[in-house]
Amino acid sequence: MRTDGRNIDPTLGILSGEGSHQRATGKLEHPTPEPQNDPDSYYGLPMLKAPVWKASIPFYFYVGGLAGASAALSAALQLRGSSKLIRTGRYIAFGGAAVSAALLIEDLGIKKRFIYMMRVFRPSSPMNVGTWILSAFGGAATGALVPGIIGDISAGLAALCGLPLAGYTSVLLSNTAVPIWAEGGTSMPPLFVASAAVSATSVFEALAETKRDLRVVRRLAILAKLSELLTHLTFEKSVSRVPEVAKPLHEGVSGALWQAARVGVGASLALSLWPKAPRAARIAAGVLGTLGAIATRFAVFEAGKASVRDPHATFEWQRA
Amino acid sequence: MPGLGISFGRGGATTFVQDLQHSDVIVIQGSNMAECHPVAFQWVMEAKARGAKIVHVDPRFTRTSAMADLHVPIRAGSDIVFLGGIIHYILENDKAFKEYVIPYTNAANIIDPRFRDTEELDGFFSGWRADKGEYDEESWRYQGVEEVPAAGHKEVVPKEGGGGPRGKDVKKAPRDETLQHPRCVYQLLRKHYARYTPEKVEEICGVPPKTFLQVCEWLTQNSGRERTGAFCYAVGWTQHTVGVQYIRSAAIIQMLLGNMGRPGGGIMALRGHASIQGSTDIPTLYNLLPGYIPMAHAKQHSLKDYLDVNTAGGGFWSNFPAYFVSLMKAYFGDAVSKDNQWGYPWLPSVTGDHSHMTTVSDMTQGKIKGYFVMGENPVVGSTNGGMQRDGLAKLEWLVVRDLAMIETAEFWRERPECETEVFFFPAAAHTEKDGSFTNTNRLLQWHHKAVEPPGDCKSELDFVYELGKRLKAAYASSTDPKDKPIQALAWNYREIKPGEVDADAVLEEINGKNLVTGKPLSKYGELKDDGTTAAGCWIYVGCRADGVNQPARRKPQREQDWVAREWGWSWPDNRRMLYNRASADPDGKPWSERKRYVYWNGEKWTGFDTADFIPDRPPSYRPGPDDTGVKAISGIDPFIMQVDGKAWLYAPSGLLDGPMPTHYEPEEGVVPNAMYRQECNPRRLEYHLRRNRYHRAFDDPRYPYVLTTYRLTEHHTAGGMSRWLSWLSELMPEMFCEVSHELAAEVGLKNGGWATVTTARAQIECRVLVTGRMRPLRIQGRTVHQIGLPYHWGSTGLVRGDSTNDLIAFVADPNVQIQESKAFTGNIRPGRREQRYRIEPELAELAEPRDLPGLRPYATQPMQHNPEKE
Amino acid sequence: MKGFFTDTTLCIGCKACEVACKQWNQLPEDGLHLTGMSYDNTGHLGSSTWRHVSFVERPVPLGGTLSNFSWLMMSDVCKHCARAGCLEACPTGAIVRTEFGSVYIQPEICNGCGYCVSACPFGVVDRREDDGRAWKCTLCYDRLKADMKPACAKSCPTESIQFGDLVQLKVKARQRVEELHARGMTEAYLYGEEQEGTGGLNAFFLLADKPEKYNLPPKPEVPTKRAPKSWLSMGAAIAGLAALMLTAAVTP
């Protein structure tokens, strides 16, 4: 006698199906966009599923980048001997790590299962790898707060984890079916790393007090901002291989953010280049740089959603 | 389905769906088989895989058309011209399969010299009685024969009794097997269809000659000894004022091509509800008793009258008394005997038309007090929903038994003035009770209870049994003779547990038993007219042969041959294909190896199936001149229920609207009848009531479009079984109409937008699907637009919408009183309907005459029997 | 290795598969509105629609038929990719490859990170917002365990959905294509039976028009294939940054 591996309630005839575990609280009106008369696609419907992530994710990209780069920067400064900024950097790294974790958990469908992220080690999943990087970084960043040699060693480790933390998020995005992210698979990492550097240097720039610190930080800030602007262009160029795919960088919310990012970083760069800038100007540079960096992450994120919405982006990208 | 009953002898699909796999061409017309019979359709797909050509003739391009080799768009209501055109093609190009036609059909019979054709009388046959508005079929008969009773429910026009069994002399009727005689059926057909040319087909149906001839060629190329073709139809054909004649037309084609009773041939009548075939075998109709035994009629005063009228001189209907007496023994047991005419006087007798529409119109006039609605949702499912609701509102009490709170039980909510007392009884569904379905194959299949009925739900069986017991109790002490039947009724069935009847006990009663030995009967041949046998339905005798529940057999097909006779049980005598004697040539040999099925092996008939013939009667047998009854069936008479053993190309009796199918326009059309001056079927039934206004016959400026209605796979009929279920509702969530791009442009309709559809009866709103699957047709030089309307929605349930049936008028075919819901007229405009719609004031109803002057009194319905619907 | 061969030229669009899936898996309804897209009121596969039948109306004939119109129907489902983007992306290991070769999400592990949603090149899997987890076709894991056909294949009246051993299915499929070509339906071809981007699909299809028409990707590729390049470029980038900082730090 073969059973069907399923308990059936004989009074009602209801099966306990796989999906009956779905905690379906009421209706989810599936947002089917207005069908278009578009013979080259399926009524103009998206072919892919839009990323389900909320704003906390792109914001995490920024915070994670800031934390990682800060750790690295403060470690670098340490090589030059004592400076106030070293501690500040360690605090930012520590705070950043904590906030990052919070932001990531915030986005989970089932928050209390965040720890499952570490059930396995899975090199094929950038998100899994990232989780390990973040945890390691978190640990080191915490240790870095301890005074003395332990702190210094941890700070070194934090710096080592901080750099990948600043960059892996780009790999996470490009490891998807989303045309613009996937197409930007090699040009996005430099952009994200540069943007992380801008995030950190902008903050340091604003906080630096001694001339000595300032010189280094400004030098770095300028280089970072230059490279962000540069990588902006390389990213845009690389995804423009298929015009349909690059569209979101020119229109809509993502387009606006993309432009804003450049303006922000550009303006910030200009201020940084001002030799004897007053403190206010430096703070302004910092703020603009920060906004620019944030805009960059949101721009890329929104561009991804937009490029999914358009089936032709997917089709033409694959056909190209 | 008298279309089939009259032509071949039995009112059921002539074959079984599994056999379609052997067809070389399949014409699906008047059915959307893939959508409405998806499981049966797998056999069409199988045939296609084996290289058969599939044709779908339908006003719309449907999911069936998508699978066909050729879709032929046609104007709703014009099929007789299309099919007549095919008959014309066959006859004029001499494509008939003569070796089959001459011996097996009445092609050679010579018809009474008084007969006149519609070609001569401009749309009327001879014998029209203008005063009565009916035909007198005397002049339709075989020459020199005093009467030719049709098979089965032959009493279409009830007769006074007397004169003994009828049609004894039919076998003596003259035949001209050269088919040359000007009045032989073959020549009459040629004359009758002479004008049904490809040009006319184009002019009336809107089908270009090239397409039409392609269908003709495929059909004729696949006829003969080696090849066969099949027709599949359903209610796209039946729901017309000439519905029965649509089916007759297909029957004629299939006879001429020699496709009847042969593998891959036949006419597949796709029945509707899971057991609709069962509900006509053991009928839910007012004028039939189980096994197509006509109901007693007031004109037949004694048992003798009744038996005389219904007993045929030849064929198996000659055993009528045995079937009837056994039925009465099943009803009343020992209470009936020869002395009390086997209880005949106890039977209620029909006095007139008590069909659904007539009953409802009586209801609206307050003539009916109480009403049981069990397993039906007429407020949504039957035409003119407004009248349906009016009628129900005029009742004193209404009992509804259903699975859900359907519109028929809820209609009063929108009618504060309604005083009807409504009782709702929750019903157990088929999964919650034992019982049997009789499907479109005439196949009885037993289903066992899978789950307990929830709450108070009860099966029909238990409900009715309990009701009967209470009635018997109530009348127990009565001395009034009219209560005798209830007192005498045998009413004690085995119960599984108190209140739950054993359904198998009912099957036992249906199968019947020998009252002497007490043994179950095994075939209807065993039935006697002396009261020693009882059987609840003679055609079902054998379904419990040897005391075994045959319908419950579930031997998989892969463990037996393709006919799978050990799966379930089909009537009659577990035959899967009817008239299968015709699958062998007159000498009893298979027509060809490829089409071998049933044949004569020297001493008996054998093959894949139970022979539909006298098992040991050799092909060479010929009856003597005075033989009657079963003896009169010759070795080459495959249609053993027919009085003359032949298939009827021409129906000398049995149909109220003529012996040969003739084109009439629907009650409401867009063009004049291009064939005859008589616009509509003169014999159709109209209902002249305030609530039932008709449009002009054609050219009604207010209602310029053809409307047609149908089903969707995703819903079931009036929705009681689908609109309450989320999984089905989400697939077709809203009422909609289907229109062509051209019409959408003309009226300004947007895909996905709203539209309002109006007729003189009502106004409904629905969403719009603009689609290339609907296409305007060129008819008589003008553009004709058709609008498609599914009819599943109503005012209750999970998904709700306006009911298409509110739009449709009461008008019926004379033979079965089926509504004309497949072709009528209306108008459409963008936007939603007004909140309160008032029917327009009276209008000159018949500006264009539907009938030739003076030839038709607007009589209400004349008395008649109406065989099963659909 | 079990899988599906879905022959869309046999599909009559009855949606029995869609209903059977929902019934067997007791999935909730999602949305009761008419889309206006032919007879497709479901739109797409989703968290509670694991089978979806698409309808494509074309004013052109299908090869080998005489009608001047055609209506394509196709029952879509998770492809159970030989290299599955969802599986390789899943950070929790909730998605596993079963003994039947199917790709299965373990609901008791999934934490709803949503990565699989963006990693599926076919837009199949989706996260149910109120439930929080990602859901998709299980290839009726529970039925296979009990050695029963998947509910959808079982309910398909025309054998448009054929379930079975992949190797045999592929042989059958190739024969079917030849048959159809011989009958004049030259446009018929197999989709996903071999597919280098995904290493082939365990649920592959016979189509009669270009994939886009059915809302299928023309050249899907498992995202992970591009990951190494990204990692390298990231490595380079952070190395650059590190260098930058060091030089900046050491130069006076």
Ligand SMILES: Nc1nc2c(c(=O)[nH]1)N[C@H]1C(S)=C(S)[C@@H](COP(=O)(O)OP(=O)(O)OC[C@H]3O[C@@H](n4cnc5c(=O)[nH]c(N)nc54)[C@H](O)[C@@H]3O)O[C@H]1N2
């Ligand atoms: N899914 C599903 N299946 C069902 C049912 C259901 O409700 N849902 N109902 C069951 C029942 S009760 C029945 S009776 C059967 C009915 O089965 P069908 O008769 O196949 O179903 P319909 O959709 O009523 O009509 C069939 C086709 O007739 C076409 N038609 C309309 N007028 C004409 C005409 O004048 N000439 C021709 N040639 N075609 C015309 C319509 O366009 C439609 O496509 O289905 C049964 N099966």
Ligand SMILES: Nc1nc2c(c(=O)[nH]1)N[C@H]1C(S)=C(S)[C@@H](COP(=O)(O)OP(=O)(O)OC[C@H]3O[C@@H](n4cnc5c(=O)[nH]c(N)nc54)[C@H](O)[C@@H]3O)O[C@H]1N2
């Ligand atoms: N315009 C238009 N009108 C039509 C047609 C058309 O093609 N066009 N088709 C006509 C045809 S062919 C038909 S058959 C009719 C159908 O019309 P109806 O028969 O009035 O509609 P159904 O929904 O089939 O009604 C069956 C009811 O029985 C209930 N039921 C199911 N099982 C059981 C049971 O075991 N016991 C009880 N007591 N109830 C049960 C179901 O819930 C359902 O409500 O519609 C006719 N009307």
Ligand code: SF4
């Ligand atoms: S539901 Fe029953 S009757 Fe209808 S198609 Fe399926 S099997 Fe046939």
Ligand code: SF4
């Ligand atoms: S189709 Fe998408 S969801 Fe299904 S296995 Fe492939 S990647 Fe995973």
Ligand code: SF4
């Ligand atoms: S949502 Fe669930 S299944 Fe999908 S990747 Fe995240 S954990 Fe895995």
Ligand code: SF4
């Ligand atoms: S295999 Fe099972 S789960 Fe997957 S679509 Fe078919 S029925 Fe649904």
Ligand code: SF4
């Ligand atoms: S069940 Fe089969 S035929 Fe019906 S829609 Fe699904 S795949 Fe097509």
Ligand SMILES: [Mo]
């Ligand atoms: Mo029906």
